[in-house]
Amino acid sequence: MTFTLLAEGVVAFLLVAGGVFAFTGSLGMLQFKDFFMRLHGPTKGTTLGIGCVLIASMLYFSVTQREFHVQELLITLFLFITAPVTGHMLAKTGLHMHLRFITGTRGSLPELRDEDVGQSRVARPAKARHPWRTRRKSRLPR
Amino acid sequence: MLETALMISLGLIVAAMAMNVLRLARGPDVPDRLLALDTLYVNSIALIVLLGLWLNTKTYFEAAILIAMLGFVGTMAICRYLLRGDIIE
Numbered sequence: 001m002t003f004t005l006l007a008e009g010v011v012a013f014l015l016v017a018g019g020v021f022a023f024t025g026s027l028g029m030l031q032f033k034d035f036f037m038r039l040h041g042p043t044k045g046t047t048l049g050i051g052c053v054l055i056a057s058m059l060y061f062s063v064t065q066r067e068f069h070v071q072e073l074l075i076t077l078f079l080f081i082t083a084p085v086t087g088h089m090l091a092k093t094g095l096h097m098h099l100r101f102i103t104g105t106r107g108s109l110p111e112l113r114d115e116d117v118g119q120s121r122v123a124r125p126a127k128a129r130h131p132w133r134t135r136r137k138s139r140l141p142r
Numbered sequence: 143m144l145e146t147a148l149m150i151s152l153g154l155i156v157a158a159m160a161m162n163v164l165r166l167a168r169g170p171d172v173p174d175r176l177l178a179l180d181t182l183y184v185n186s187i188a189l190i191v192l193l194g195l196w197l198n199t200k201t202y203f204e205a206a207i208l209i210a211m212l213g214f215v216g217t218m219a220i221c222r223y224l225l226r227g228d229i230i231e
Contacts, residue, residue, distance in 0.1 A: 008144055011144060011147070013147075015195075018151060019152075019153075019154030022158045022184075023155070025181065026161040027161060029165055029178065029181055035171065035173055035174055035177075039177060050187060053188045053192065057194065071203045079210060086180055086214065086221075090176065090180070090221060092221070093176070096224070097172070099171055
């Protein structure tokens, strides 16, 4: 009896915490000024909220049906692996498309230079440079 | 206690999805809308899990797994398209 009550309290707490975290992530995505600031909310807050909800579901079904459930753990693991990858790719896309940002946001695109220069299939062509400097830079090392 | 927590969580996640749809409608650039779609599918996974908790069935977890994998693949495809101009080079 007390164990069931304790498990119910833990499940209820995890559900409310997950809802609050998901709400906070989406609120950050709605209210921030900048794309690179807006990227912070969903990639951290919403992922943690979904993890809390899935772990609550796993605890609930493990207690009520008397057997151990791992499907929710699978979804949690998958989301926790893929969320940083998605955030990284979205940040690279935002840097690549030269999105406007407010003055407090730091960081620029020197990380993307190696991919921008010398590749044929980019959505936006690289800027024009000095021809001899470009030629010297793009020569392959022996 | 569990019913109340379920209702609170459902309301919060539906409000989060409404905010995602608002950002999807008024996002100034393409990556903003892409980020809104990404968060929308993650929130829909939570909504499906809460529906499974409410109806006390395990039927919907396969749908949640499918939405997770296909949403990730779709986001990656659109990111590749915006970055390189092509999905599979």
